[in-house]
Amino acid sequence: MMRNGAAYLSSLNDGRIVWLGQQKVGNVTSAAAFRNAAQSFAQLYELSHDSASRTALTYLDPASDTRHALSFLIPRSYEELVSKRIAHKTWAEESFGFLGRSPDYMASGIAGFAARPDVFAGGDFDGSANVLSLYRRTAEQNLFVAFTITNPKIDKAKSLAQQGPGNDIGVRTVRETDGGIVVSGAKSIGTAAIFADEIIVGTIEPLSQDDVDYALSFTVTPATPGVILISRDSYEHAARSREDNPLSSRFDENDALLVLDNVFIPWERVLTYRDIQRTFAMWWETPAYTNMAHQASVRFWTKLEFLAGLASLVCDSHGSAGNPQARAQLGRLLGYVQLAKSTVLAAEAGHETKAEDDGVVRLNREITYAQRILAGEIYPKFIHELRMLCGGALIQLPDSLHDLDHPDIGPMLRRFIRSSAQSADERIRLMKLVWDATGSDFASRHAHYEQFYQGAPHVYLAQMTFTGLAEKYGHFASQALAGKNETGGPDNH
Numbered sequence: 001m002m003r004n005g006a007a008y009l010s011s012l013n014d015g016r017i018v019w020l021g022q023q024k025v026g027n028v029t030s031a032a033a034f035r036n037a038a039q040s041f042a043q044l045y046e047l048s049h050d051s052a053s054r055t056a057l058t059y060l061d062p063a064s065d066t067r068h069a070l071s072f073l074i075p076r077s078y079e080e081l082v083s084k085r086i087a088h089k090t091w092a093e094e095s096f097g098f099l100g101r102s103p104d105y106m107a108s109g110i111a112g113f114a115a116r117p118d119v120f121a122g123g124d125f126d127g128s129a130n131v132l133s134l135y136r137r138t139a140e141q142n143l144f145v146a147f148t149i150t151n152p153k154i155d156k157a158k159s160l161a162q163q164g165p166g167n168d169i170g171v172r173t174v175r176e177t178d179g180g181i182v183v184s185g186a187k188s189i190g191t192a193a194i195f196a197d198e199i200i201v202g203t204i205e206p207l208s209q210d211d212v213d214y215a216l217s218f219t220v221t222p223a224t225p226g227v228i229l230i231s232r233d234s235y236e237h238a239a240r241s242r243e244d245n246p247l248s249s250r251f252d253e254n255d256a257l258l259v260l261d262n263v264f265i266p267w268e269r270v271l272t273y274r275d276i277q278r279t280f281a282m283w284w285e286t287p288a289y290t291n292m293a294h295q296a297s298v299r300f301w302t303k304l305e306f307l308a309g310l311a312s313l314v315c316d317s318h319g320s321a322g323n324p325q326a327r328a329q330l331g332r333l334l335g336y337v338q339l340a341k342s343t344v345l346a347a348e349a350g351h352e353t354k355a356e357d358d359g360v361v362r363l364n365r366e367i368t369y370a371q372r373i374l375a376g377e378i379y380p381k382f383i384h385e386l387r388m389l390c391g392g393a394l395i396q397l398p399d400s401l402h403d404l405d406h407p408d409i410g411p412m413l414r415r416f417i418r419s420s421a422q423s424a425d426e427r428i429r430l431m432k433l434v435w436d437a438t439g440s441d442f443a444s445r446h447a448h449y450e451q452f453y454q455g456a457p458h459v460y461l462a463q464m465t466f467t468g469l470a471e472k473y474g475h476f477a478s479q480a481l482a483g484k485n486e487t488g489g490p491d492n493h
């Protein structure tokens with residue numbers, strides 16, 4: 001039986017240590033800074049029990065004869081990729097694309113690990129059985145897993161090992177015991193980690209040869225002694241009301257610094273150990289990265305659909321739907337949505353199989369990498385265009401929607417903040433929603449998220465050059481130099 005939203009919420013009250021400012025938060029499900037976001041995640045679990053969405057979100061696992069979330073399915077056909085996409089989309093629509101790290105993100109990654117347990121074997125430490133056990137545990141219990149795979153560094157120009165005395169802040173083993181390892185250090189940034197059942201701790205960047213002490217991956221539960229999560233500013237906390245801050249009041253998924261202070265990790269939870277090659281390969285040789293990108297690209301497409309919908313509502317509100325300039329701006333946004341959608345459909349249609357994957361299908365790697373680039377480039381443009389459509393209406397808003405009820409200023413607001421199509425109440429609601437999506441602290445964090453959530457731009461842009469495409473296109477272009485044309489261009493097959 002898959003767990004429901006209530007069971008998820010009660011599992012969060014487990015004694016985990018979360019700091020917000022100088023306050024230690026007892027229970028994230030009741031804290032004013034986090035409770036609505038926890039409810040939003042719970043609602044996703046609830047949907048799997050809803051007869052209308054159950055089929056879109058789950059599949060019958062033949063091995064256990066129970067239903068699992070589709071995000072855990074290891075796809076073996078194009079049709080299964082499509083069913084996973086529909087599940088991602090169903091969840092993404094619940095938050096209009098603003099919960100970047102809904103549980104299906106890392107579930108897909110774990111399915112990617114489990115598709116290739118051999119990648120975790122072969123060195124001095126064999127993590128293959130542990131990764132399969134992680135997969136079974138998380139799929140059977142439908143667990144929410146976050147990940148922290150970025151190493152904070154005092155000096156970015158140096159490797160972790162070269163940071164120098166007192167600057168040794170990367171996660172490393174401080175002691176080995178018969179039963180496991182004791183680790184200390186920090187990882188940034190743990191999006192949704194405070195809402196997760198488990199956190200994967202690892203490293204996605206290529207480590208230097210001297211970084212073997214930092215080359216390890218494991219999972220840990222937030223309530224494990226020594227695990228500390230330090231939250232950033234909470235936008236949910238700052239939200240005045242659901243009406244005034246319709247998105248940030250509900251979908252602030254949080255980002256936290258993960259600190260591990262002498263935390264015991266049993267061997268069964270260790271995935272790679274003192275192994276630079278495998279610690280890196282688990283993200284890149286397995287389908288984990290492309291699987292996670294599937295969720296991310298579907299979510300991004302959904303978010304643009306929502307933002308384009310806002311643009312359309314703004315045009316209606318302004319009475320500018322017939323204005324040629326406004327139509328051109330709206331048309332550009334609608335075109336961007338189709339670009340975002342097409343990367344998803346094309347990556348599925350161009351899926352790949354590898355001999356070593358034993359029948360598992362992966363999204364097309366080149367298109368998946370291109371999607372990451374496209375998203376980083378068009379998101380700021382999209383937000384800019386939407387704000388340009390709004391003009392000053394986005395700023396000329398009262399402190400709160402409730403000000404409309406005030407005997408002195410309410411009548412003035414009703415008179416002066418309205419349009420031919422909308423009452424003041426409707427217009428203020430719409431513009432506050434647009435501001436929350438495009439101009440608030442929450443929106444600004446989202447703009448940053450879309451740039452950095454899967455690495456910095458200099459990393460994912462360069463990543464495209466490792467696909468072999470540059471050489472392929474170079475060969476094509478060199479034919480002009482040689483004065484000949486081979487039959488069949490680089491992609492003409």
Ligand SMILES: Cc1cc2nc3c(=O)[nH]c(=O)nc-3n(C[C@H](O)[C@H](O)[C@H](O)COP(=O)(O)OP(=O)(O)OC[C@H]3O[C@@H](n4cnc5c(N)ncnc54)[C@H](O)[C@@H]3O)c2cc1C
Nearest residue numbers: 147148149150188189190191448449452453455456457458
């Ligand atoms: C909102 C948000 C949520 C995130 N969630 C998670 C999460 O859940 N889990 C997780 O593990 N990580 C997460 N991240 C972290 C993310 O993975 C890192 O921020 C990302 O990998 C970039 O690393 P960095 O911050 O060290 O940037 P850097 O690598 O330092 O890059 C920052 C900038 O420095 C410059 N720069 C640095 N080095 C070079 C170079 N060699 N060449 C050219 N320019 C360079 C560039 O201008 C670059 O854009 C999140 C980030 C954000 C913003």
